[in-house]
Amino acid sequence: MYPAELKYTEEHEWVRVEGNIARVGITDFAQKELGDVVFVELPAVGDSIKATDSLGVVESVKAVSDIYSPISGQIVKVNEKLEDSPELINQDPYGEGWIAEIEVEDPKELEGLLSADGYRALVEG
Amino acid sequence: MAARKTPLYLRHEGLGAKFVEFGGWLMPVSYQGILEEHRAVRTKAGIFDLCHMGEITVRGERALEVLQEATTNDASTLPEGKAQYSLFCRPDGGIIDDIIVYRRGEDFLLVVNAANREKDWEWLQEVNKGRAELVDASDGMGLIAVQGPKAEGICRTLTDVDLGALGYFTHTEGEFAGLSCLLSRTGYTGEDGFEIYMPAEHVERVWDALLEAGGEDLEPAGLGARDTLRLEAGYTLYGNDIDETTNPLEAGLGWVVAWDKGDFIGKQALAAAKEKGVSRRLAGFKMLERGIPRHGYPIQRGGEEVGVVTSGTMSPSLGEAIGMAYVRADLAGAGTELEVLIRNKPSKAQIVKRPFIKPSVKR
Numbered sequence: 001m002y003p004a005e006l007k008y009t010e011e012h013e014w015v016r017v018e019g020n021i022a023r024v025g026i027t028d029f030a031q032k033e034l035g036d037v038v039f040v041e042l043p044a045v046g047d048s049i050k051a052t053d054s055l056g057v058v059e060s061v062k063a064v065s066d067i068y069s070p071i072s073g074q075i076v077k078v079n080e081k082l083e084d085s086p087e088l089i090n091q092d093p094y095g096e097g098w099i100a101e102i103e104v105e106d107p108k109e110l111e112g113l114l115s116a117d118g119y120r121a122l123v124e125g
Numbered sequence: 126m127a128a129r130k131t132p133l134y135l136r137h138e139g140l141g142a143k144f145v146e147f148g149g150w151l152m153p154v155s156y157q158g159i160l161e162e163h164r165a166v167r168t169k170a171g172i173f174d175l176c177h178m179g180e181i182t183v184r185g186e187r188a189l190e191v192l193q194e195a196t197t198n199d200a201s202t203l204p205e206g207k208a209q210y211s212l213f214c215r216p217d218g219g220i221i222d223d224i225i226v227y228r229r230g231e232d233f234l235l236v237v238n239a240a241n242r243e244k245d246w247e248w249l250q251e252v253n254k255g256r257a258e259l260v261d262a263s264d265g266m267g268l269i270a271v272q273g274p275k276a277e278g279i280c281r282t283l284t285d286v287d288l289g290a291l292g293y294f295t296h297t298e299g300e301f302a303g304l305s306c307l308l309s310r311t312g313y314t315g316e317d318g319f320e321i322y323m324p325a326e327h328v329e330r331v332w333d334a335l336l337e338a339g340g341e342d343l344e345p346a347g348l349g350a351r352d353t354l355r356l357e358a359g360y361t362l363y364g365n366d367i368d369e370t371t372n373p374l375e376a377g378l379g380w381v382v383a384w385d386k387g388d389f390i391g392k393q394a395l396a397a398a399k400e401k402g403v404s405r406r407l408a409g410f411k412m413l414e415r416g417i418p419r420h421g422y423p424i425q426r427g428g429e430e431v432g433v434v435t436s437g438t439m440s441p442s443l444g445e446a447i448g449m450a451y452v453r454a455d456l457a458g459a460g461t462e463l464e465v466l467i468r469n470k471p472s473k474a475q476i477v478k479r480p481f482i483k484p485s486v487k488r
Contacts, residue, residue, distance in 0.1 A: 035143070035349070036160040038439035039417050039446075041468075057468065059417050061159040061438060062349050083415070 001028040003094055007110060008119035009070045013055075014094060015113060017104070022071055025098040026058060026089060029123050034060040037089040040082040043100055047075045051109055055100060058089065067099060071109045077101040131176035132267055132328040140345055148240030150177040152348050159349035163441040166314055166354055170273030171346030172335055175320070176328060179242030179263040181249065183233045187256040192233055194390055195252045196226065197373060199383035203228045208294045208311055212373055212381055213245060214391030218398055219369035220376070221248060223361070225311060227296055234307075234322075236268075238363045252390065267328030271335060271343070272318030272354075274485065279339045280319055284308070288319075293487045302334035313351065315358025315484035353438050356447065359409060359480030365420055366407060366435040366449055374398055375451065376407045377479070405432065406457035409479035411447045416467040418448035418474070423466040431456055434465060440481060447481050448474075 002008070007015040012030035016023040031037065041057040049055065055069040078100045082088060089097035104110070114122065128151040137144070142153035153174065155162060165171045183192055192200045198211035205228050213221035222241040227234040237245045246261050253259055271280055277288055286299035286308055296309035307322040323331055336343060352362065361367045367376045372395060374382075382395060412418060418437030423430050437448030448465070456463065459478050464471035 035155060036158050038160075039415070041416075059439075061353060061441070062154065064417075064419060 001094070002116040002120045002123075004116045006094065006116060007070070007113035008116065008122075009068065009113060010122060011068045013067060013070050015070045015110070016098075017110060020104045020107075021076065022073070022102045022104050022110070023098050024055065024067075024070060024100050024102060025093055026067060027119070028093045030065075031090050031093045031097070034058060034063060034065060036061055037086045040086045040089065040099070042078040042080070042082065043075050045075050045078055049073070049075065049102070058086075069102065070113055071102060071104055071106075073102040073105040075100055076103050129177075131174055132325050133174045133176060133332055136329065136332055137174065137345075142345075142347060145348060147348055148177060148238065150239055152177060153345070155347040155349045156345045159347070159353060160441050162344060162346035162350035163353050165344040166273045166316055166346055166350060167442055168274065169342045169344070170271055170275040170279055170318070170339060171314075171344050171350065172332070172339065173270040173272065173346055173351060174332070175268040175270050176325070177239035178268050179237040179239060179245065179261070180266045180268075180322070181235045181237060181246065182258075182260045182262050183235065183249075184231070184258040184260070185256075186231070188231060188233055188258075191253050191257040192226070193386060194388065195249060196224070197382045197389060197391065197395075198226070199386040200226055200228070200233065201386065205230060206295050206297060208296055208309055210294075210381055212378065213248065214373065214389075214395070215369060216390055216394060218372040218374075218391045218394035220363070220367045220371055220373060220378075221245065221369060223363055223367060223378075227307070227309065234262075240364060265325050267323050267325045267331075268320060269323075269328065269331055269335065270312055270318060270320045271339075272312045272314040272316045272346075274317060275339075275342045276316070276318035279335065279343055280308075282338045283334055302331050304331060306331065310487060312486070313358075313360055314354040315360075315480065315482060315486065316354070317485060317487045352436075353441055356436050356438055356449070357440055357442055357480065357482045358484050359449075361407070361449070362436060371407075371451070372398055372403075375403045375405055403454055405451045406454050407435065407449055408452050408457040408476050409447065409449055409481060410463065410465075410474045410476050411443075411445050411481070412465065413462070413473040413475055416465070416470075416472040417446045418450070418465045418467065424450050424452055424474075425464045425466055425471055426456060431463065442482050449479070452476070
């Protein structure tokens with residue numbers, strides 16, 4: 001499961017770009033590796049972050065995992081549904097399980113991300 | 126050193142298990158998901174591969190004498206057919222391991238934690254000084270646990286042994302799935318259930334027979350669910366909640382220390398600690414604010430550090446984040462509010478009584 005329209009990071013985040021807004025989540029591979037997600041710590045709307053900064057935390061029953069921001073910019077929206085329903089990340093990682101939306105500061109950063117094929121190669125080796 | 130595999134490794138692989146290294150063993154952490162496996166054990170039954178656990182037999186005329194010195198509980202009061210929770214302690218009272226002792230005639234079978242097997246073995250030999258016959262039977266012995274409200278019903282179909290008459294912490298030998306086994310009504314989940322010991326070469330057959338007999342009522346469960354289940358039941362985990370730097374009194378395991386049985390290793394230090402009063406206690410707590418406590422997170426009260434988390438998880442049964450922590454003794458009472466430092470953010474928590482859920486073991 002590697003939707004072709006998305007960009008990916010080596011840390012297993014995905015990015016969906018619409019205009020100057022980038023929606024970010026974790027990949028299907030990442031949610032499977034984590035197992036049942038039971039807690040999500042979201043970033044604060046309005047925060048400015050740099051690429052590779054922590055964008056939040058996803059916790060499964062056993063593991064704590066940082067989510068790293070694929071790009072720099074300002075957080076404009078977060079998926080508050082995850083606070084009560086963290087399992088959305090397992091159920092629909094590329095849809096209802098999105099984590100945050102970032103206003104893209106430098107579109108050039110997007111060019112450094114992996115394509116679906118590139119990410120597939122990384123995961124499947 | 127490469128992690129060891131239990132006789133059931135291929136079974137786990139066939140079931141699509143995720144593996145984790147634990148105590149030097151490659152063990153299934155989950156199959157269908159920890160939450161699902163946890164629920165299965167609480168509502169029907171789960172089957173666990175515990176072949177990684179160590180088994181040591183203590184035999185001979187002086188077996189009891191050695192055991193009385195080496196363990197904190199009173200093995201002399203243990204009748205044939207009963208099992209007992211006990212501890213090995215260092216001379217300074219630190220816990221070397223927590224164990225189950227089975228009496229089999231004049232002999233004893235000790236079940237020890239996988240990660241402590243070599244350490245326990247060396248230490249026991251030191252204490253023994255050649256008096257009893259010690260055998261590390263771990264490699265030849267397999268162990269499967271079946272836990273949950275439907276465990277007895279499933280196990281009944283595979284044995285003529287009267288399981289209904291087998292009380293909590295008792296055991297018997299008998300045929301199970303056509304093979305000789307030691308059947309014990311014990312567990313680490315807070316549910317009714319059995320631990321079944323057998324020669325390692327029979328483990329796969331017993332596992333298969335159980336899965337077939339259990340059908341939809343029985344699900345394989347991994348170490349992940351074992352951990353959430355034991356934490357809800359308030360049981361300590363060696364290496365997390367207890368270790369050589371903690372003593373039984375701090376850990377709430379004073380009930381396992383038999384003060385009146387005569388001398389045993391660690392008694393003097395523990396008696397002195399009891400006299401003086403412990404400075405910290407292992408307490409259960411639940412989070413009042415969002416966040417999951419994890420092993421090693423500091424506990425504060427008004428900015429002052431007063432303890433440390435030893436175990437924590439999102440409780441699948443309660444839907445709340447729970448944990449255990451060593452906290453300053455005067456703050457260990459139920460109702461006390463503290464803060465757990467989660468990623469440098471103090472989050473409110475409250476001390477609650479252990480266990481978090483009432484165990485439904487057979488009494």
